[in-house]
Amino acid sequence: MTTARSDAPAQIGEMPFEKALEQLEEIVRRLERGDVPLDESVEIYERGEALKRHCEALLKKAEVRIQRITLTPDGRPDGTAPLDVE
Structure with missing residues (x-):
């Protein structure tokens, strides 16, 4: 996965949750392998942080929308x- 400059953090905000999570998981896999040059590691780590924040925000919005069904006796x-x- 090569990080393209055209896929800037501003575009992360437009990603659906599933795509952002998929990219975040790929970044984690690459960093865990340890075969990424230092400069690229820093760059993809920063992108991973932006993706993580985006996923957390989307989850928070989903929590607000979830409601429980009330029942009669x-x-x-x-x-x-x-x-x-909680």
């Missing part, structure tokens, strides 16, 4: 309420 769906996130 006899077990029928009655509506929704915010999910208790």
Whole structure:
């Protein structure tokens, strides 16, 4: 995976979660192998940090949207309420 200058951090913000996570996992694999030159390691590490922040933000937004279904005493769906996130 070569980091292209045209795929700048500004474009990371437009990525869907799955694509950002896939790229982050690839960066981790490359860094763990240890066969990446130092300059490139620093560059892809920085990109990995940006991807991680983006994934965390997307997950946080998803948590806000999740709701739990409320039930009547006899077990029928009655509506929704915010999910208790601790």
